[in-house]
Amino acid sequence: MASVDEQETQTQLASAASSEVIIEFDKVNKWYGDFHVLKDIDLVVHKGERIVVCGPSGSGKSTLIRCVNRLEEHQQGTIIVDDMTLDKNLKNIDHIRSEVGMVFQSFNLFPHLTIIENLTLGPIWVRKIPKVEALEAAMLYLERVKIPEQANKYPGQLSGGQQQRVAIARSLCMNPKIMLFDEPTSALDPEMIKEVLDVMVELAATGMTMIVVSHEMGFAKTVADRVMFMDEGEIVEQNEPHEFFNHPQHDRTKLFLSQILHQ
């Protein structure tokens, strides 16, 4: 990772974490068929906290954050998001999903809609905001991710980095309380990673609660309040970034860090 050294010189963002709890996992277990993906996960996330989750593929880190907005169902334990318990009650789920933004590895923009339509779809149809206001708000967010000039193009006409920034803006248009990022830069060409990370750093500076699954260690060092290492469905180690990278405690963490830092 060439960007690590470069970003190490950046000052770390001041923490915005408050004492208010916004996400709580209590002894959460999940299986895919026979495969035990999440094992007794306990996790408390405070409002404004920024967490970076790393770990080898198949360690359950994506599944973990997908449980927060119930794209995946867990089988045991309780998950409380924004004071609501995630269970079979469908009304809760729709409400929580509109409060939790999510950015995917593969962008998942709606290819049949223009950029601006991608952004206003949720506000107009879910939040029932009048179209004019939704358009204004959407343009504001497009400016925040620095691509207002692309508003009337289709996703297929944009580069990967631009598409991912649109995806971030699309989530922000719903005024979410929490933002989840599932490997947001893994599908990007190297020269586009920075433009997306810059937008994420700016977002972090606004005090947004963020959980980011990523191997961008430079980003973790600048932004994270806490770095979490997952392996085989467990949270193996979590610490504040400086300690996490400089003095990893667990052997599995040490091994993982040595592997990704020597790529």
Added chain:
Amino acid sequence: MAVLRAERTPARSAPLSETSVLGWLRKNLFSSWINIILTIVSIYIIYITVTGLWVWGVTDAVWVAKDRRDCFDISIDGACWAGVIVWLDNFFYGRYPRAELWRVNLGGLLLFLWMAPLWLPRVKDKIFIGLTTVFLYPFLAGYFFAGGDKGLFMQVMISLAIVALIGQTLHAIIGVSSGRGLPEYLIRLLGKEEASEARQRHTLLAILAGALVVAFVGQMGWSFVGVSWTKWGGMFLTLVISGIGIASALPLGIILALGRRSKLPVIRVLSTAFIELFRSVPLITVLFMATTMFPLFMPEGFVLNKLVQVIIAVCLFSGCYMAETVRAGLQAIPHGQYEAAHTVGLGYWGTMGLVVMPQALKHMIPNIVGSFIGLLKDTTLVSIIGLFDVLGMLRAVSQDIPWRGLHKEPLIFGAVLFFVICFAMSKYSRHLEVKLSAGDNR
């Protein structure tokens, strides 16, 4: 040591063998001895066929004659188009009373007028126009075709249809000229732009109600002579049956496909069973079932006419085929699209209606049009159960005493007729595909 290119290389034009006609001919038709022989033989075969057809169908053909014997007397080797020309009205309208033919033509013209706004630029609310085409036009056209006494229900539907037709035609004209809609225009005309939204809505509703009353009173004094469905026939009947089949296939197919993919087991099993049952049975069997078996299950005294039974059978059959087309289209949409829709807070119907279906339908256009073309051609099977659709009429020519034994010419005419209609549909679908995929190069 670094190796550098001294200067930029300008682009040069391609060699002549890639771009000239002669180059293309040499590459594709005369590249080897075998290809040269094949090309010459093929050209010879095409020449014989085309000239043979030309001599039979055009130069030696008889265009005017009073019967088939007359045709033979004039030219023994040529086609006898005179019979086709004499029967032309029958091919298109069957035994529909000749004095009332204008009603059929006007009904067809209305459909064109009704759907014209869909193709015009700058017209808003096209979905609404599409819905009235499916749900209101059939009542108006149905009355044009069938005539007779109107029940209260028919009167209401006809009034609604008239108001919709006039309203959306005005809407389209205003839309094309100014980019605005009819409601906005009316509000402006009455000088009520300043009024509150609720007030504006009330004004518009009052205008709508007034228009409905006028239309209702207007249509009361207006009636047509009844024409029994038994007199319907020819291309007209074929288009009525397949038109209704086509219009209902897509909604029915979408419902069945969503049912088949539902998470609720009862709905899934029922949809699957229904689809598989109708798909595994030939259309002709379904038609026979509908006309002979179905009445047996109905209570005594319950009489549905044969045409309605046939139409219902065709609708169900085409709906089931469409369901599988729709399902294939749905499966082509990546799972990430559903997830993204969920994360912006859309529920099941929002996800399906706003994100998944619009994309899936675009992928499905070639298959949808394919099944429409298939349905149009399959509809000719109704001639077997005694309806005189276009195929029935084409074959009836040879039973007519003056033209006894005239098989070839009417059937060739029918083939050309179907080809023209189906080819136009296919071309239009290609055009739609290109138009809808603009900007969608992911």
